[in-house]
Amino acid sequence: MPTVEPRAVARHRAGGPRTLPADAERWPDAAAVPRASWPVRAVTEAVVGRALRRLPLRVRFADGTTLGPGGPLIEVRDPKAFHARIGTRGLIGFGESYMAGEWDAPDLVGALTVLAAHAADLIPPRLQRLRGAWAQRQPDAQRNTPDGSRTNISRHYDLSNDLFALFLDETLTYSSAVFRGFPADWSLLAAAQHRKIDRLLELAGVGGGTRLLEIGTGWGELALRAAARGAHVTSLTLSKEQRELALERVREAGYADRVAIELCDYREARGTYDAVVSVEMIEAVGVEFWPVYFHTLDERLTPGGRVALQAITMPHERMLAARDTYTWIQKYVFPGGLIPSTTAIEQAVRDHTGLAVAARDGFGAHYAETLRLWRERFTGQADEVAALGFDATFGRLWSFYLAYSEAGFRSGYLDVQQYLFTKENPAR
Incomplete structure (x- = not known):
């Protein structure tokens, strides 16, 4: 040392x-x-x-x-x-x-x-x-065991709801949007986030009466839009801060009878559902637990059901090189995180589930644009970030994180996918 x-x-x-x-x-x-x-x-x-x-x-x-x-x-x-x-x-x-x-x-x-x-x-x-x-090795303390996952998620998502609200749009959606064209304007971001969410809900076949499991609540926008379609939503999160605000938003929207938000690890989920949606949550699972994660998607889905998954991906050979290495992002931003490859996702689905890959669509350029809008918003509000108690080093850390992520998508090193997995219904 x-x-x-x-x-x-x-x-x-x-x-x-x-x-x-x-x-x-x-x-x-x-x-x-x-x-x-x-x-x-x-x-x-x-x-x-x-x-x-x-x-x-x-x-x-x-x-x-x-x-x-x-x-x-x-x-x-x-x-x-x-x-x-x-x-x-x-x-x-x-x-x-x-x-x-x-x-x-x-x-x-x-x-x-x-x-x-x-x-x-x-x-x-x-x-x-x-x-x-x-190369430094990932510390055992960041393994995504049930207890480890709670700690890892809290370190990022429980920083402050007010902090995230400074640079996210009014939907509080913290994943890639889908735009109609480039360059995008800030005023178009909320609509682009709704377009992304609606694509996922369509992939999963969510409509009136659908029993939907969401793994990874965020601040609740997908659950709200699913409830507006008449679905009954059970959403799981490990972030106390996110759950508190998401529950408030659900109550204000009048959907408390249709949306349940549980402080619950995906491994603790129970029941079966017509559809499962999980948006950019697999990156927090860790390679060790990918088989368990995909088995859970399968186990919670009824025969004939559909899973819509949004995932950031990287080239398979780079993932293999990075999977045991401790990175700056893991140390300071997403402890325990690892971005999968499409090969790794499809191998895990094949080897650990009865699901079939029915569709996949990549749209990395849209994430680069989403990150640009977040980054510009964040860096333009340095005084507001400081007023929340975050110092100048934190500001540089997060500016670097957002720029580093945007660069990954602009270079093609990173991509983002929407997957549809289906489960055969033997009764038909």
Whole structure:
């Protein structure tokens, strides 16, 4: 384990410019720069320099040195800290260096899109083969056991309903919208979210009298629209904050007799339903529990029923490389999370259920646009975020998270799918 030194001391040693102070109690790994030995720094500088020289970027260091043939600008304000973090913590260190203000980019999404597009070849093949020796492993504390899932979900979704309301539209929908065209305007986001929800409800065949199970409530918009169609909805969530607000919205809409929102793990669900819908919840399940998750979808569905699933996906070979690695997103945003591939989803359905894949539709460009609107809204309300008690390091963390996610979809590294799974009715 590398030792660390306070950032003020690290800046003095490096002779670098002043960067952002981080609260050492709240952000210990952003507030302190890891001590990296000379060989580690030298190898890191060589590997990072090799990668940056080949990419369509322009990287400017504090001493005026530049790398890259041209493209979006990355400004490295504290090169010693930047290389020390990457050398000791890899991509986690890259994100922490941004949180600490040691590097920045006028067009952050543009710069991250270039990096995402070349994610598979940033590290030389010989070093990639040694990944298991240097990459951090996911901590056991973030395993998505029933208790672990409650803790993991709470760390993100129980931050503050008011925080999410600052950058989500009035539907409070925290998943990809479906637009009619690009570029999209903020005023069109709520309608685009309803379009997405309605597509899922149509896929699942939800109408009057349908018994619907929703796994992952969010703030209740899908349950409300299903109830408006005459469905009877049981919705499951592990977030106390989300449940409280979703129940309030259900009561205000007059659907308390049609919508039940339970603080319940998907593994604890009971009963059978005509349809099941789950929107961008599989990413929080973890590879270890994907078989259980899909078996639950099957077990809770009546013969002849339909499952509509929305899932973020990544290429299968990248998923295999990442599934045991601890990432910046897991450390700071979605503990225990892992994005599946379409191959992994379809293998789990085939191997652990009696369901059939009836349809699949990808629309990653729509997620990039959704994230752009969220990011612009979030960064434009820094004072409001601060007024809720979130500090400047949190603001940089979340700006990076939203930009990093948008870049994943703009580069094609990430996609989002809507699936329809069906269950044969042997009685017919």
